[in-house]
Amino acid sequence: NKKVTVDGIAFDSQKEANRYQELLLEKRAGLVEKIELQPRFVLQEGYRDYRSGEWVRSIIYIADFKVWYTDGRVVVIDTKGFRTKEYRLKKKLFRQRYPEIDFAEE
Numbered sequence: 001n002k003k004v005t006v007d008g009i010a011f012d013s014q015k016e017a018n019r020y021q022e023l024l025l026e027k028r029a030g031l032v033e034k035i036e037l038q039p040r041f042v043l044q045e046g047y048r049d050y051r052s053g054e055w056v057r058s059i060i061y062i063a064d065f066k067v068w069y070t071d072g073r074v075v076v077i078d079t080k081g082f083r084t085k086e087y088r089l090k091k092k093l094f095r096q097r098y099p100e101i102d103f104a105e106e
Contacts (some may be wrong), residue, residue: 041064
């Protein structure tokens, strides 16, 4: 994927930049209330390993967008070209931990 800049914002791909522009149009049309870029979600809290005493970092999922629609829906959007094993696992953990948030892959 080639980095793309739109409105001074760097996106990881043309697909992600295009989706951002679509969301801006939806916002201007009154369908979208708020757009958050690169929202972070904790999938598992960090903890101290009781055997080694070492700190194990939290598992974090970073989506492309979190969108609040004027009809009350909240949707997390991920624009993936390729779905890695890590991504598929994080998606499962996300859906289990945040069932109240819709998830859309594009």
